Amino acid sequence: MPRLLYLCENINFxxxxxxxxxxxxxxxxxxxxxxxxxxxxxSPDLDSYYLVKRLPVVELVKEEFVKEILRxxxxxxxxxxxxxxxxxxxAVLPSGHLILSVDKDLYQELGLSGKPSKYTGRNATRFVVxxxxxxxxxxxxxxxxxxxxxxxxxxxxxxxxxxxxWEPINEEKVNFMQLTRLWDxxxxxDLSIVSHTIQKTQTTVVPKLSHNQxxxxxxxxxxxxxxxxxxxxxxxxxxxxVGGPGIxxxxxxxxxxxxxxxxxxxxxxSGLISSEKIKQLLKALRSFVKSDxxxxxxxxxxxGFDDSPVSWWRKEHGFHKNGCNLYxxxxxxxxxxxxxxxxxxxxxxx
Amino acid sequence: MxxxxxxxxxxxxxxxxxxxxxxxxxxxxxxxxDLFKNLIMKALKGLHGDVGGSISVDIIRFEKKSLKSILRxxxxxxxxxxxxxxxxxxxxxxxxxxxxxKVSPHLPSLSVNSRDFTSExxxxxx
Numbered sequence: 001m002p003r004l005l006y007l008c009e010n011i012n013f014x015x016x017x018x019x020x021x022x023x024x025x026x027x028x029x030x031x032x033x034x035x036x037x038x039x040x041x042x043s044p045d046l047d048s049y050y051l052v053k054r055l056p057v058v059e060l061v062k063e064e065f066v067k068e069i070l071r072x073x074x075x076x077x078x079x080x081x082x083x084x085x086x087x088x089x090x091a092v093l094p095s096g097h098l099i100l101s102v103d104k105d106l107y108q109e110l111g112l113s114g115k116p117s118k119y120t121g122r123n124a125t126r127f128v129v130x131x132x133x134x135x136x137x138x139x140x141x142x143x144x145x146x147x148x149x150x151x152x153x154x155x156x157x158x159x160x161x162x163x164x165x166w167e168p169i170n171e172e173k174v175n176f177m178q179l180t181r182l183w184d185x186x187x188x189x190d191l192s193i194v195s196h197t198i199q200k201t202q203t204t205v206v207p208k209l210s211h212n213q214x215x216x217x218x219x220x221x222x223x224x225x226x227x228x229x230x231x232x233x234x235x236x237x238x239x240x241x242v243g244g245p246g247i248x249x250x251x252x253x254x255x256x257x258x259x260x261x262x263x264x265x266x267x268x269x270s271g272l273i274s275s276e277k278i279k280q281l282l283k284a285l286r287s288f289v290k291s292d293x294x295x296x297x298x299x300x301x302x303x304g305f306d307d308s309p310v311s312w313w314r315k316e317h318g319f320h321k322n323g324c325n326l327y328x329x330x331x332x333x334x335x336x337x338x339x340x341x342x343x344x345x346x347x348x349x350x
Numbered sequence: 351m352x353x354x355x356x357x358x359x360x361x362x363x364x365x366x367x368x369x370x371x372x373x374x375x376x377x378x379x380x381x382x383x384d385l386f387k388n389l390i391m392k393a394l395k396g397l398h399g400d401v402g403g404s405i406s407v408d409i410i411r412f413e414k415k416s417l418k419s420i421l422r423x424x425x426x427x428x429x430x431x432x433x434x435x436x437x438x439x440x441x442x443x444x445x446x447x448x449x450x451x452k453v454s455p456h457l458p459s460l461s462v463n464s465r466d467f468t469s470e471x472x473x474x475x476x
Binding site (some may be wrong): 023024026051081082083112161163191222226230232233234236237238239240241243248249250251254255268270301303305307321322323324326328342 | 365367384410457458459468
């Protein structure tokens with residue numbers, strides 16, 4: 001049975017992002033009938049990411065790639081079409097780590113050292129191999145480098161369909177030509193972030209959150225942190241059933257106390273989204289909520305890929321029944337935030 | 351005024367959420383949310399009797415055309431509901447089955463499906 005684990009923290013400073021791959025971002029604004037311009041201007045759909053098909057994994061460990069691309073920007077990539085519970089998954093993190101989640105047979109054939117997965121019981125059937133590409137020993141001529149190259153190319157020529165995004169550190173020039181030169185044998189396709197809007201333009205009720213409200217609810221209180229999170233979920237899932245005490249199909253209602261707003265906008269962007277974009281969105285939402293009196297709070301939800309091999313703080317991630325790894329930041333006008341971290345069954349508590 | 355930092359960890363869910371779809375094998379039927387709920391309660395009573403019938407299942411979202419739905423189920427009754435839906439096989443003497451695609455204690459996680467998203471990415475570019 002899927003296990004529940006989530007944390008709720010009450011903070012008043014911006015939290016740096018955990019190291020999870022970002023697949024979807026949602027912004028929820030009660031009190032707005034459409035996305036405000038200040039958010040539209042930094043919308044992630046202005047960015048793009050890339051798909052490269054049948055890329056050999058060895059291309060990601062070559063010294064030239066590490067020097068020219070990884071060290072000069074934030075490169076994030078993950079294999080697509082692969083499932084973390086029964087295929088081999090490859091991911092590259094901006095910190096310079098290459099993560100391979102492999103099954104037992106492939107691990108034995110590969111010949112690289114790794115750790116057994118925490119989520120497969122006593123007889124490990126999956127292993128996680130982590131290669132630090134920024135390590136001093138990972139350079140031409142060194143034994144470790146030669147071994148990795150030999151395993152990934154000569155021993156087993158692993159290839160994957162891979163999506164990635166790359167943001168150079170120095171903004172003077174985008175050296176994308178360098179990447180196309182290194183990978184000239186492969187086709188790079190430009191993909192755009194897809195955007196989807198859920199809007200409720202009629203008057204709706206939303207939970208009323210008060211200044212300095214404690215996370216620990218008192219007995220008899222209709223509203224607690226989990227019911228607020230459930231409310232955010234109903235908007236995000238575009239709930240279309242009206243519930244209530246006398247209604248047969250659903251008894252779900254908005255948690256009390258609640259207030260009326262003139263509408264809700266929920267904007268979702270799907271694709272490989274960088275953590276820098278999330279920080280920009282967070283900053284913009286923070287100032288927007290403080291400035292607009294009609295918006296009682298805002299919620300920013302970030303979903304990671306279900307099949308990512310790593311999740312919170314580079315710890316192992318497994319799928320189990322749903323593979324969820326997401327967090328929601330609820331922004332209040334008094335500069336406080338509630339951070340919800342929804343942790344999957346096969347994940348460690350951060 | 352700055353509030354104190356608080357951190358709470360919640361481990362016991364009150365509810366689980368299921369994404370289900372009713373497959374009628376091509377047969378046409380006119381369902382609304384009340385009829386859909388009736389079907390679920392029938393499945394529960396059929397397998398688990400009155401105990402199953404007392405589990406309150408809420409429909410959060412219902413799509414009439416595709417017969418996809420998101421249900422809210424009390425966690426203590428999740429196994430009963432899931433097993434009842436899995437084993438329910440006919441409606442009005444016609445074959446049908448419930449497909450349970452996702453189950454999670456976090457409702458926001460049901461709004462997205464990265465496996466479908468990534469497989470669509472690859473399909474478009476073939």
